[in-house]
Amino acid sequence: MKITIVNGAFLPVPPIMGGAIEKMSLALAGEFARRGHEVTSISRAVPQLPREEVCDGVKFFRVPGFDTPGWIVWLKFLDLIYSIRLLRVLPVADIIVTHTFWLPILLRNEKYGKVYVHVGRYPKGQLRLYRRAARFQAMTHALARAIAREVPDCESKISIIPNPAPEIITPGPAPPLEARARTILFVGRVHPEKGIHLLIDAWAGKPAALEDWKLVIVGPAETKFGGGGERYLADLRKRAAGAAISFRGPIFDPLTLENEFRSARLFVYPSLAERGETFGLAAVEAMAHGCPVVVSDLGCFHDFVRDGETGFIFNHRAPDPASVLREKMVSAIANPMLLARVAEAGYRQVTAEYSLSRVADRFLDDFQLLLQNSHG
Numbered sequence: 212m213k214i215t216i217v218n219g220a221f222l223p224v225p226p227i228m229g230g231a232i233e234k235m236s237l238a239l240a241g242e243f244a245r246r247g248h249e250v251t252s253i254s255r256a257v258p259q260l261p262r263e264e265v266c267d268g269v270k271f272f273r274v275p276g277f278d279t280p281g282w283i284v285w286l287k288f289l290d291l292i293y294s295i296r297l298l299r300v301l302p303v304a305d306i307i308v309t310h311t312f313w314l315p316i317l318l319r320n321e322k323y324g325k326v327y328v329h330v331g332r333y334p335k336g337q338l339r340l341y342r343r344a345a346r347f348q349a350m351t352h353a354l355a356r357a358i359a360r361e362v363p364d365c366e367s368k369i370s371i372i373p374n375p376a377p378e379i380i381t382p383g384p385a386p387p388l389e390a391r392a393r394t395i396l397f398v399g400r401v402h403p404e405k406g407i408h409l410l411i412d413a414w415a416g417k418p419a420a421l422e423d424w425k426l427v428i429v430g431p432a433e434t435k436f437g438g439g440g441e442r443y444l445a446d447l448r449k450r451a452a453g454a455a456i457s458f459r460g461p462i463f464d465p466l467t468l469e470n471e472f473r474s475a476r477l478f479v480y481p482s483l484a485e486r487g488e489t490f491g492l493a494a495v496e497a498m499a500h501g502c503p504v505v506v507s508d509l510g511c512f513h514d515f516v517r518d519g520e521t522g523f524i525f526n527h528r529a530p531d532p533a534s535v536l537r538e539k540m541v542s543a544i545a546n547p548m549l550l551a552r553v554a555e556a557g558y559r560q561v562t563a564e565y566s567l568s569r570v571a572d573r574f575l576d577d578f579q580l581l582l583q584n585s586h587g
Contacts, residue, residue: 212578213304215324216240218254219311220276220293227259229436229463230329231492232310235374242571244268250304255293262455272300278435283398287312306578308348315341325581330354333486334361345581350490353510371579373514374492375570376499377562380466385473385501388551393424395540396475396502398468398493399482401432401447402439402460406481406507411450412533413481413540415447420541429471431461470498476550477543479505481536483527495565498522500555503550505539515565519549521557 216236218224224240226233238469244250250269255276256262264271274296277289294313301307306322309315315328325345330338333354338347338361347362347369349355359366395414399405407428414426428447432438448458462468472478478497482488488511494504495515506512507527516522525539526532543550563569 212304212306212575212582213249213251213324214240214243214578215251215253215302215304215307217297217301217307217309217311217314218252220290221279221435222254222255223257223273223276224252224254224271225260227463228257229431229461231374231490232329234377235492236310238375238378238567239571239574240269241267242567243575244573246574246575251304253297253300270302274300279437280485281434281440285495305582312337315344325578325585327578327581330358331489333484333489334358335486336361338362338365344368345585346370346577348577350374351511351514353513354489356510370446372573372577373565373570374495375566375567376495377492378463378567379499380467381469383474388476388501388503388554389547391474391476394427394475395424395477395479396427396429396471396497397479397481398429398438398462398471399480400495401428401430401444402437403443404482404484404487405430405449406483406527407467408443408450409483409527409533409536410479410481411447411454411456413537414456415454416533416537416540417452418537420545424544426456426457427459427471427475429459429462429468433461436461449523469500470499470500475502477505477540478502479536479540480505481505481527483507484511485509494522495561498554498561499565501554501558503543503554505536505543515560516557520553521560522553527530 220228222228222233224233224237240250240252252271256273262273276293280286290312294311298539301323303322307324308330327346329348332396334357347358349371350373355369355371432444434440459535480494488509497504504522508524518524523543525536529535
């Protein structure tokens, strides 16, 4: 098959500036190419990367894009400009996977391939504009239900295929929990919708059980990387004053990031994005490194986190969610046997269901089904 993967206007591939979608996109492109398919990856151009190259069998085209703006209307306008630029470089293909807002609307010529919309953000009306697409790819069952509510006439076009867990590059198994530092970790964009302020408030009122533990926060606060900006970071630092909290900033090197996951005893992802969070790749990545996770009670996490079995879930909608999160963290680390059992169950689930090979199989089967139905 000829497969084109179109990434967004604001981050390049490879993900030298971060990005969960960009990380996943690169991995799948490489896997598709290894299986003999003709793969083209298109993303934002940056000075560090050539405009065109072939690497590991994947053709890379890079188109001038933009830093992420703080204003959503301006973001959509910049995405439109980028999408128009894309039309000049799109190759003939069988399947075109899109991660942009406007391209599914602008694509009118079937020579570019069946339009395969990766629904990376919660539906907010935009899917009504994509009815001509061949497929809506939902990463979780909760997202699939939201898509069906927005475009019920397109329910037959929905496929549920998760993001793959990143492939592990560190040699050898991850250290057992008891050999790791007493560290609780967050990895993701430092943005209000990720709930970092809630995590810090939970930590600030920590009981004696957490006295000799450390909280590490990894991720960008800069708006150009999708963060909440300097004002939000300053507020977090103020809340964290005097506490054992380390702000590491963004880590884009995959080996260094793996070390953070493999050094932590607990990973906390307290997202509050009721109409934004669609998967939570960082939580899956933590589980792949044998680190047990605590997540909020968003529907997107229920596909891979079962409370007390493969992870822990706290009620972020409670009247005092910081106290609920604190209690969940304390109860988790207070029972080392339970923590180890949950970590092992989470690891087994992610490696079985979210491996790159398994997820690539599901994508390629779905692509083939679309093409067969078209030919029929």
